[in-house]
Amino acid sequence: MKDKLLNIKREASKFSIISTQIKNNIIKDIAGLIDKKSKEILAENEKDIEKAKKNHLAEPLIDRLMLNKQRLNSIIDSLENILRLDDPVMKVDRGFTRPNGLKILKVRVPIGVICIIYESRPNVTIDAAALCIKSGNAVVLRGGKEAVNTNMAFVRIIKDALSCNNVSKEIVCYIDDPERRYIYDLLKAKNIIDLVIPRGGTSLISFVEENSLIPIVKHDKGVCHVYIDKFADILKATNIVYNAKVQRPSVCNAIESLLIHSDIDEDSVQKILQPLRNAGVELVGCELMNKIYGIEMAIEDDWYAEYLDLKVSIKIVKDVFEAIEHINRYGSHHSDSIITENYSNANAFVNNVDSAAVYVNASTRFTDGFEFGFGSEMGISTQKLHCRGPMGLEDLTTYKYIIYGNGQIRT
């Protein structure tokens, strides 16, 4: 592995200044090869599926692993999306001339070598590699062992596409690490890898956080809330709560908790809860919810829980400030929404909720690179440093200052 890393470091700096046209051609070729070699990819995927079944993996995990022609087409679509994005490299963020005549430009440049540590979904191999290529970065992929055959097939295609364009194959490398022997070394390779992006469950992310000497951008869990204010439009509230909980419960921007103002009448609350019950959502709640609406009592852990399933915890709060306090305490600073027609309460909410995305009268499900118009995303950052919320192509760059002088010295 050490050789692979030294090679990638050396090649990364050459790749960082390559033209947009070549980068786009590589991505086009990856898409073309996925289409052309779809049978081969699906055959490799079949091996992973068989092994997963033999190892009695849970059904949803097998589903995540599984590719078919339709899923390959959506990977190709996603590549075409990345193709259309503007190249962020060498974009000038600011430029100014100082009184002494120095011309200072703040220019976007690739980060260098990015390491993505992810779990079973094999489409991440292509998405992550293509985003890194488009932004001029070399990439170390360390995928989950369940998807190894599929991942290797994808990596062969990426390397072929690089070769076709006379770019070193070494700028994309895959670490096959079934025994978790190399992950620790990757996290210590601070002179080679510039950024580690962990994507996966809490245990993976904690492991990376605790062991990395390299800066990380983590894509952690989403404990998202909708707060229904005293001044909510109940129809909007009903639709938004249903959408945020039921439309796709397994994703990080779905809600896990519902906060309801204590002045909302019972009829209105029932209007909001009924569609959830009809969709089979399991409800747990605070003492008042239990007493008035007969729903099961929640325990303390419920308020922290990311169910990723048809289950929601419900709490009655006395005002917007109790809602804010609850969200800041129990939430994961991901996405939270207030439903209100009241100007001051909306303001208090957006100013005080400490989350990546704070909504007024909209579903939390919009926290997403595509929905925000960024075209594509590496994930949703749940940290405050470097980038927060949807991590787009530009977030895979850093900057440098280029300073043009004509002999200036400091006095």
Added chain:
Amino acid sequence: MKDKLLNIKREASKFSIISTQIKNNIIKDIAGLIDKKSKEILAENEKDIEKAKKNHLAEPLIDRLMLNKQRLNSIIDSLENILRLDDPVMKVDRGFTRPNGLKILKVRVPIGVICIIYESRPNVTIDAAALCIKSGNAVVLRGGKEAVNTNMAFVRIIKDALSCNNVSKEIVCYIDDPERRYIYDLLKAKNIIDLVIPRGGTSLISFVEENSLIPIVKHDKGVCHVYIDKFADILKATNIVYNAKVQRPSVCNAIESLLIHSDIDEDSVQKILQPLRNAGVELVGCELMNKIYGIEMAIEDDWYAEYLDLKVSIKIVKDVFEAIEHINRYGSHHSDSIITENYSNANAFVNNVDSAAVYVNASTRFTDGFEFGFGSEMGISTQKLHCRGPMGLEDLTTYKYIIYGNGQIRT
């Protein structure tokens, strides 16, 4: 300490939305109190100096520690500088409306709780606290034990200024940690502290890097270079090299290494070296430099060294690409300059040198928040993530997305 940290966390969120006027009044009052209580501060500083002398601290360290009326005035000047800076909080970086009508704003907000771990210079206590206050952050200060009496005097003044403005005194806290008992706990307090900024020597920074669970922005060493190209204007080269090495050798943006193109004639090289020799600069160099100019041979370690002193290593290189390779290999990615009148070589240098600040025909000494026109700085970031180069007020903020809807749900 745990209580202090819990308090600061609670108060930080209230402080994050406080008005610019109040923040400015606090900074004004700090400046006023430093002026008013200068005798008291200098008396406390005298205690630190006496202890330092008793412990036989090196003369430069004692000098760093020492305050006098003039140095207090420059601290007051620096506060007035911070006062004049625009408040970055609630600045809208981007704003756009999506086809579905969602209005998305990317808004700057304080990071939250920032921990500064620094060594002996007591002015950092005031500078760092004022920058954090202006950017709406709470701050945990963990200064060096040598300056404890001076630091505590400053912190009392800061707390008085907070009280005068009805702001909780808890948003600034000082950790007196002579035995290094608490530093480890600070680095693990990831649910309370949002960012750690280590400022100091390599051993402090490595310790923080290795033990922190919290994102860091490090202000590490500067191994900076000037490369004199074949097409250099020798007069510009002579002035810039002298300035970059001699004007203030103890700072991170001074150069440690000089690279000279092999085609430059002996007379010109002597013109460049003579002023250095006259200033008492110790020269070490590669084999060729040794053979032709009789200067002492450098060892491998010299090329990595941050002398911070009147000493420079000199290497003859065959072209701009060898210079780039040397700088990327041995440098610290801080500040590097090419002296050339050749357009293509200037381009190759700025595109390929992987440093925070890359210069053409100017001294590296300009890498500085004031010189860049940022008004004030927290230090020079030597990492690529979050911020790079001079860390200004805006770099002490993060952002959140505020999304205004009217009932939008995702389909």
